[in-house]
Amino acid sequence: MAEQIKLTSMRNAYGDTLARLGEKYKNIVVLDADLAKSTQTIRFGKKFPERFFDMGIAEQDMMGTAAGLAACGMNPFTSTFAMFGSGRCWEQIRNSIAYPNLPVKIVVTHAGVSVGADGPTHQACEDMSILRAIPNMKVVSPADSVETERLIEFLADYYDSPVYVRLARMNTPVIFDNSYKFEFAKGFVIKEGSDITLVSTGIMLFKVLEAYETLKGKGINAEVIHMPTIKPLDKNILIKSAKKTGKIITIEEHTIIGGLGSAVAEAVSENFPCYVVRLGVGDLFAESGEPEDLFNKYHLNVEAIINKVLELLKKK
Amino acid sequence: MATTAELKDLCTQVRRDILRMVHAVQSGHPGGSLGCTEFFVALYKEIMHHNPAKFEMDGINEDVFILSNGHISPVYYSVLARTGYFPVEELKTFRKINSRLQGHPTTHEGLPGVRIASGSLGQGLSVAIGAALAKKLNSDNRLIYSLHGDGEIQEGQIWEAAMYAGSKGVDNIIATIDANGRQIDGDTDHVMPLGDIGKKFEVFGWDILKINDGNNIEEVISVLKEAKNHTGKGKPVLIVMKTEMGAGVDFMMGTHKWHGSAPNDEQLQKALAQLPETLGDY
Numbered sequence: 001m002a003e004q005i006k007l008t009s010m011r012n013a014y015g016d017t018l019a020r021l022g023e024k025y026k027n028i029v030v031l032d033a034d035l036a037k038s039t040q041t042i043r044f045g046k047k048f049p050e051r052f053f054d055m056g057i058a059e060q061d062m063m064g065t066a067a068g069l070a071a072c073g074m075n076p077f078t079s080t081f082a083m084f085g086s087g088r089c090w091e092q093i094r095n096s097i098a099y100p101n102l103p104v105k106i107v108v109t110h111a112g113v114s115v116g117a118d119g120p121t122h123q124a125c126e127d128m129s130i131l132r133a134i135p136n137m138k139v140v141s142p143a144d145s146v147e148t149e150r151l152i153e154f155l156a157d158y159y160d161s162p163v164y165v166r167l168a169r170m171n172t173p174v175i176f177d178n179s180y181k182f183e184f185a186k187g188f189v190i191k192e193g194s195d196i197t198l199v200s201t202g203i204m205l206f207k208v209l210e211a212y213e214t215l216k217g218k219g220i221n222a223e224v225i226h227m228p229t230i231k232p233l234d235k236n237i238l239i240k241s242a243k244k245t246g247k248i249i250t251i252e253e254h255t256i257i258g259g260l261g262s263a264v265a266e267a268v269s270e271n272f273p274c275y276v277v278r279l280g281v282g283d284l285f286a287e288s289g290e291p292e293d294l295f296n297k298y299h300l301n302v303e304a305i306i307n308k309v310l311e312l313l314k315k316k
Numbered sequence: 317m318a319t320t321a322e323l324k325d326l327c328t329q330v331r332r333d334i335l336r337m338v339h340a341v342q343s344g345h346p347g348g349s350l351g352c353t354e355f356f357v358a359l360y361k362e363i364m365h366h367n368p369a370k371f372e373m374d375g376i377n378e379d380v381f382i383l384s385n386g387h388i389s390p391v392y393y394s395v396l397a398r399t400g401y402f403p404v405e406e407l408k409t410f411r412k413i414n415s416r417l418q419g420h421p422t423t424h425e426g427l428p429g430v431r432i433a434s435g436s437l438g439q440g441l442s443v444a445i446g447a448a449l450a451k452k453l454n455s456d457n458r459l460i461y462s463l464h465g466d467g468e469i470q471e472g473q474i475w476e477a478a479m480y481a482g483s484k485g486v487d488n489i490i491a492t493i494d495a496n497g498r499q500i501d502g503d504t505d506h507v508m509p510l511g512d513i514g515k516k517f518e519v520f521g522w523d524i525l526k527i528n529d530g531n532n533i534e535e536v537i538s539v540l541k542e543a544k545n546h547t548g549k550g551k552p553v554l555i556v557m558k559t560e561m562g563a564g565v566d567f568m569m570g571t572h573k574w575h576g577s578a579p580n581d582e583q584l585q586k587a588l589a590q591l592p593e594t595l596g597d598y
Contacts, residue, residue, distance in 0.1 A: 029453065051453065061442045061476035068382070068446020071431045073374035074453065076446075091436060092473070096443055099433040100423040 007171040011109050013145035014167060015040025017152040018077060022048045025156050027075040031055055033062045038169075039079040039109045059084045063092040063104070070102035075156070078104060082111035082124035082166055086131055093162070098136045103159040107152070111141075111166040112253035113281060113298060114203070114291040124166075125281045128201075129258025131164040132231045138163045139231040140184070141202035141252075141260075144175045147228060150182035158184070166202065168253075170291045173206045187234035189241070193223035196309055197241040200251040201227045201260045204300065208251055211305035220309065230260050235267040242272045247312050249277045253300055256280040277312055279304060318361055323533050325594035326361065326398065327353050331564045332591050333394035333407055333598065338578040341411040344419065347574035348465065349391035351496050351531070351559035355463065356395040358536040363544075365458060368400035371428035379458045380447050382432055384440020385465035385494065386420040387576070392430075393417050397598075401429035404598045438471025440464060441491060445481050445552075448489040459547055460489040467499030470508050475520070481552040482521025490543045490553045494530070496561040498572035514556045523551040530559035565590055 022028050022044055031053045036042040045052035055062040059080055066076040079085070085108035086093075097104045108127070115123045132139050138161055142148045148167060155163055190205070191212055200208045205226050215222050223241050227234065242248060248268060250261035261278030268276050279299060286298055295301045318326070330353050338344035360366070364379040372378070383392050390410065397404045402416070409415035416425035420435025431447075434440050444462035451458060468474065481489065493513055501507045510516075514524040523546050527539045539555060546553045561575065562568030565587040579587055 029449075053449065055480060056476075058473075058476035058480065060439075060473040061445075061480055064439050064442025064473065064477065065446035065449065065480070067432065068443035068448070069450045070446075071373065071443070072380070072447045072450030072454075073376065074450050092439055092442075095433055095436040096439045100431075 006174045008145040008174050009171050010142065010145045010148045010167040011038070011040040011169070013148040014107060014152060015043035017149045018044040019047045021153065021156045022051065025075060027073065028156060029053065029069055029074045029076045031062050031066050031076060031078045033057055033059045033080040033084065035080050038081070041077070041079045059089040060092045063089045064096050066104045067096040067100070067102050070104050071100070076104050077107055079107050079109065081122060082108040082127045083122055086124060086127035086164070090130055093131070094134050097162050098134045101136045101161055104162045105155050105165065106162065107165040107167065109167045110169040112168065113286045113294045113300070114168050114170045114253060116170070116291045116294065117288045119288040120285040123286055125255045126258070127166060128230060128254050128260065129262070132258065132263065136161045137231065138229065140164070140229045141166045142228050143203060143205040143226060144172050146174060146176040146178065146180055147182055150180060151228070154182060154184055168203050172203045175205055175209070182228070185229045185232045185234060187225050187227045187237040189223065189237065190226050191222065191224035193221040194244055195221045196313060197223045197225060197245045197248045198251065198305065199225045199227055199238065199248060199260070199264055201230055202253055204251045204253050207295070207300065207302055208305060210302045211309070214302060214306055215309060220313070222309065227260060230263050233263050233267055235271060238264060238267050239271045242268050242274050247275045249279060249305065249308050249312060251305060252280045254280050255283070257283060275312055275315060277308055279308055320534060323357055323361060327357050327533060328591050329593070329595040330357060330391060330394045330398065332588060332593060334390040335565070335579060335584055335587050336597065337390045337394070337407055337410040339584045340408065342578045343411055344390055344578060345387040345576045346390065346578065347498070347561040347568060347572070348385065348388040348494065348496065350565060350568060351561045351563050352388055352391050352463065352494055353564065354531050354533040354536045355492065355494070355557065356391050358533055358540055359461060360395050360399045362537050363540045364461065368429070371401060373431060375431060376454060376456055377458060380431065380460050382440050382444040382447060382460065382462040383421060383434050384444070384462055385437065385468050386435030389417070389419065389421050392421060396429040398595070402427065407598050437465065437468040438473040441474050441477035444489055444491065445477055445486055448486050451488055459544065462489065462491045464491065464493050466493055466495045466497065466510055466513065467504055467507070469493065469510065469513065478517055478520045478522065485550045486552050487548055487550050490540070490547065490555065492555040492557050494559055495556050496559045498561045498575060500572070500575050502572055514554070517554045521551060522554045523549070525553065525555045527555055527557040530557040531563040
């Protein structure tokens with residue numbers, strides 16, 4: 001754990017890591033749809049212009065082109081905003097990339113409500129649900145810039161399937177230090193506890209850790225599980241924790257329909273049925289605003305987590 | 317090099333395969349398959365540098381073909397089988413359970429000759445351009461060929477891809493449009509008129525060639541050969557190929573009716589009578 005709160009950019013970490021790995025992995029090609037300066041793929045593009053393709057504002061074409069590059073042996077990373085990299089080209093991802101199981105890495109930024117002022121047209125809150133539903137597709141949502149870097153290092157040499165990675169726009173607190181080892185398809189027990197299990201994915205981990213400390217002050221011993229990979233889901237870590245606490249709360253910056261919460265509920269209900277309460281964006285479109293104001297209004301804050309914990313602990 | 321007579325015999329046999337495949341399972345798309353028979357035979361027998369005996373997915377140092385209008389899988393499968401990619405016998409499994417010959421082609425069953433899933437229209441041109449970019453990155457001078465339906469270009473993604481390849485000078489691709497003027501709901505002129513396809517691509521930066529009769533194998537070969545000479549000159553190459561949907565079977569021509577319907581027993585016999593067995597049925 002980092003000792004004090006330091007804010008860094010997952011997007012910068014992504015761009016810098018790609019640019020660094022481009023030296024070693026000569027097969028890496030990067031495609032963007034006119035958002036390279038936002039997704040930070042431009043950092044790769046400046047260093048390796050011959051392996052960088054700005055496709056213009058054409059996400060469907062970008063995914064298809066990436067499929068063709070992958071089919072012929074290249075190692076493509078495609079980037080745009082989460083909204084356009086999941087929804088606009090969902091069927092291209094399904095049929096051109098996932099069906100032939102081509103190892104295209106789709107790394108999107110600006111996921112969730114924390115996009116902020118741009119408002120709901122740009123706040124992708126359904127992307128994990130719709131990508132998770134595609135066979136062969138893997139879905140990862142890292143918590144901070146350190147984990148993003150480790151994840152991209154892993155993906156540079158991963159060819160088993162396509163992978164969808166969702167990153168935030170906002171600068172986020174650094175949670176992991178440089179010794180952190182990312183493991184694909186694994187959950188991580190960040191804090192051990194026995195009263196209740198808090199499972200989060202992506203940038204919500206920081207809120208959960210804050211809630212953990214407050215709960216500790218109230219004598220509540222929560223177990224905190226970080227689940228960067230939501231597909232495939234680390235069921236074992238969940239079942240083990242469920243057996244210990246019998247009560248799970250999931251927290252995600254994403255709709256509660258079909259994302260982490262649903263995945264956890266599916267796994268738990270089939271193996272060790274217990275309470276699974278989902279915290280996340282409701283069945284609604286949010287609005288423009290500062291990220292923190294949006295977190296507060298849409299129940300993605302420490303207070304909302306604590307209230308849910310207290311509510312659930314009352315249940316037998 | 318095969319003689320013209322040999323190529324025509326192969327076309328006839330491929331047409332028999334197409335009809336028997338769709339008849340056996342009572343589904344599939346005979347019309348466009350029959351119309352593109354000469355194109356496939358020309359491409360796989362006379363034009364492409366490829367290695368059916370040792371199929372490699374990445375296609376390095378080979379010409380690569382991308383089928384975008386995947387519903388004409390019967391002609392694709394027949395020609396792949398009859399050029400040695402997999403046993404001709406396997407054609408009898410088309411569209412049936414546990415088959416590698418899916419209704420629309422895909423790779424996950426490990427079918428030699430197929431490098432991409434297709435059939436959801438509008439996606440193949442982007443994929444072909446990606447493959448062409450990979451060839452350039454690998455300093456591989458072989459070419460990418462692709463085939464698209466004319467109705468298919470109503471999809472917006474085609475124009476995204478056309479704009480990219482034209483503006484960025486992806487000049488190692490020869491895309492062909494099967495201009496049969498028909499789509500499921502009727503004639504393209506009625507459903508969604510396409511206008512002058514060649515001119516549209518031309519203003520997107522493509523070099524345009526035409527095949528006036530895509531069911532004349534000599535013309536198809538000659539224009540495809542000419543198209544090779546147009547590559548490497550800064551522009552992607554497009555061939556607008558006029559074909560007759562249902563070509564080779566009199567009652568299947570001049571209508572869109574056989575786009576996606578299979579002949580019954582009597583219709584099959586009537587059709588096969590017009591196409592004498594040349595290389596042996598599977």
